[in-house]
Amino acid sequence: MKWPNFRWLAPALMLLGGCALAQPVSARSVTARSTYAAPALWTVKDADTTIYLFGTVHVLKPGIDWFKGGIKSAFDRSDELVLEIVEPEDPSALASTMAGTALARDGVKLSDRLNAEERARYQSAMAANGLPWQAFEMFNPWMAGMALSVQPLEKLGYKADLGAEKVLSAAAKASGKKIGALETVEQQLGYFAGLPMAQQVKFLTTTIEGLPDMDREFASLVKHWQGGEPDKLAAEMNESLEATPELARVLLIQRNANWAKWIKQRLDQPGTVFIAVGAGHLAGKDSVQDQLKALGVSSVRVKQ
Template sequence: MKWLSFRWLAPAMMLLGGCALEQPVSARDATARSTYVTPALWEVKDADTTIYLFGTVHVMKPGVDWFKGGVKSAFDRSDELVLEIVEPEDPNGLASTMAGAALARDGVKLSDRLGTADRASYQAAMSTNGLPWQAFEMFNPWMAGMALSVKPLETLGYKSDLGAERVLTAAANASGKKVGALETVEQQLGYFAGLPMEQQVKFLTATVEGLPDMDREFASLVTHWQGGEPDKLAAEMNESLEATPELARVLLIQRNANWVRWIRQRLDQPGTVFIAVGAGHLAGKGSVQEQLKALGVASARVTQ
C-alpha cells in the first residue's frame, strides 16, 4: 500500500514498536554527495497576503539537496512556517498518548480480528520487521498498520532526521520565524481511532500485502516528488487509495477541506506564510489546490 506517513510516527513507533528511524544522521551520511532536486511549490495570494504550499516527504535518504532555489527563496520571504503538526518535545508523552488512543476497549486481541490467512501473514510481517506482534495484541489494527508503514523504511535507508519538516523547522527556529500547525497530534490520532473496525482491518491487511513492493513504490513516489511531478505522484497514490476509499475520505479529502478553510481565512490577514504538508495532500483529486479552486481561490505553480 502506498502511504506517506504522518510525521510523528517515527518517534512514537521507536518507543512502542522498536522502530529506529530516529537514529542520528551519521557523519558519513552528512557528507554524502548531494543531488539537487526541485520539488513542486505553489502560491496562493491576494493584495497583501502570500501563502506558499509545499508538499513534503516525512522521511528521506541522505544526499538529497532540495532546500535551495525557489523553495528556499519562498521560505526566506515568509514570516511564518505552518506544518501539519508541531512535533511534541517529549517522545515518551507522545508514545503514551498514542498507546492510549489505540488501546482496544472491547478487550478483543488484534490477531483475533483477522481471518486465519490474514493473521498468519500479519504475524509473519511483524516478525520479519522486528516488531513483536504479541506486544500489539492489546491495540486496535490501525496501530499495527502504522507500525508496518514506518519500520521497513528504516531498513531501506530512510531517516526522519532528514525529513523536510525537520529541515524546515530547524531553519525557522534559526531565523526566528513563528512555527504553527494546522492540526494537533491528538487530532491526527483521532482520525485513525475513529475509523470503523472494518476499515482498520482493511488498512492493516492492505499494508501487509503491500510490503513486498514498498521499496519500489515508495522510491517511485519520492522520485516523483524530487522531480516536481505531482500529477504522477497523484496517479500512483490514487491507484492505492481506491482500495480503501473510506481511508482516503477521512485521512486525505476531509483534512484537505479543513486546511482549505484555514487558508481562505488566513488570506484575510496580511503577511507571507510557508505551509508544508505531506505531498499527497497537494496532488490529484480532492487536493488542497482543487478544493481551493472550488471555493474561488486560485493557486499557481511557482516556477523554479
C-alpha cells in the same frame, strides 16, 4: 463486500500524515554526493499576504538535496512555518498519545481479530521488522498497520530526521520563526482510530501483503516528488484511495477542504507564511489547490 485495494496506502502514509512514528530531529545529514531535487511549490496571494504551499515527504534517504533554490528562498522570506501538526518536544509524549488513542477498548487482542493464516503472516512480518507483536496485542489493528508502514522504510535507509518537516522545523527554530499547525496530534490519530474495525484489519493485512513491493513503490513516489511531478505522484498514490470513497474523504478530501478554508481566512492577515503538508494533499483531484479554487482563491505554481 468488495474490499478496497490498500496496496499504495502504506507508502502513501508518508505523503498524507504527519504522525510518522519518527525519532526527534538531529543535525541535518550532509553527504558529499547529493541527488538533484526540485519539489513543487505554489503560492496563494492577495495585496498584503503571501502563502507558500509546499508538499513534503516525511522520511527521506541521505543525499537528497531539496532545501535550496526557490524553496529555500520562499522559506527565508516567510514569517511563519505552518505544518500539519507540531509534534511534542518529548517523543514519549507522542508515543503516549498514540498508545492511548490506539488502545482496544473492547479488550479483544489484536491477533484474535485475525484468522490463523493472517495471524501467522502478521506475526512473521512484525518479527522480520524488529517489532514485537506481543507488545501490540492491546492495540487496535491500525496501530500495527502504521508501524509496518514506517519500520520497513527505516530498514531500507530512509531517515525520519531527514524528512522535510523535520528539516523545516529545525530551520524555523534556528531563525526564530513562529511554528503553527493545521491539526492537532489527537485529530490526526483520530482519522485512523475512527476507521471501522473491518477496514482496520484489512489495512493491516494488505499492508503486510505489500511489504515486498514497498521499496519499489515508495521510491517511485519519492522520485515524482523530487522531480516536481504532482500529477504522476497523484496517479500512483491515490489509486487505493479512489477505490474507497469513505477513506479518501477521511484522509484526504475533508482535510484538504478544512485546510483550504484556513488558508482563505489567513489571507485576511498580512504577512508571509510557508505551509508544509504531505505532498499527497497538493496532488491530483480534490487537492488543497482544487479546494481553494472552489472557494474562489487561486494558486500559482512557482517556477524553479
